[in-house]
Amino acid sequence: MARASRPGGAGRLRMKTLFLVRHAKSSRDDPALADRDRPLNERGRHDAAAMARRLAGRGVEPDRLLSSPARRALSTAQRFADGLGIARESIVVDDRLYAGTAGILLSVIQGTDDSVATLMVFGHNPEMSDLAQHLSGRWTDLPTCAVVELRFDAARWSEVDGVGLTAVAIETPKD
Numbered sequence: 001m002a003r004a005s006r007p008g009g010a011g012r013l014r015m016k017t018l019f020l021v022r023h024a025k026s027s028r029d030d031p032a033l034a035d036r037d038r039p040l041n042e043r044g045r046h047d048a049a050a051m052a053r054r055l056a057g058r059g060v061e062p063d064r065l066l067s068s069p070a071r072r073a074l075s076t077a078q079r080f081a082d083g084l085g086i087a088r089e090s091i092v093v094d095d096r097l098y099a100g101t102a103g104i105l106l107s108v109i110q111g112t113d114d115s116v117a118t119l120m121v122f123g124h125n126p127e128m129s130d131l132a133q134h135l136s137g138r139w140t141d142l143p144t145c146a147v148v149e150l151r152f153d154a155a156r157w158s159e160v161d162g163v164g165l166t167a168v169a170i171e172t173p174k175d
Contacts, residue, residue: 102130
């Protein structure tokens with residue numbers, strides 16, 4: 001594995017890991033609610049907690065959780081934080097992750113501080129599926145609560161754009 005040197009971190013691995021998480025299943029029971037305010041339904045709450053436990057069992061430890069401000073995405077991020085032993089207060093909410101494009105999501109990711117080695121992003125379709133497809137060349141439609149893991153041989157997030165992709169995996173609640 002390639003290594004990159006950096007001040008105070010000689011021998012640090014040259015690797016960025018990105019998790020793209022489509023929000024869990026949401027409720028459409030109240031048609032008066034704005035799209036941004038829709039909560040998770042029972043299945044969504046269950047799936048988000050189960051997927052978080054699955055990742056925790058694999059030893060996944062993200063350095064940063066980044067979420068859309070939409071209630072269903074943020075609730076998914078909070079359940080993942082709980083399952084991964086991360087304080088909910090540390091979730092970074094970014095308005096650009098709601099109703100954006102895959103290109104906007106990629107620019108947000110590429111703007112991440114390079115001290116973050118593992119980033120987990122919670123968002124929506126179609127942009128999450130579009131971004132996963134752009135970065136990996138796979139998956140044109142991610143189901144709710146799907147988790148795509150992408151590993152890049154890159155020292156900087158600005159270098160992440162399908163180049164240097166070393167590993168790709170997907171997990172869904174039905175797996």
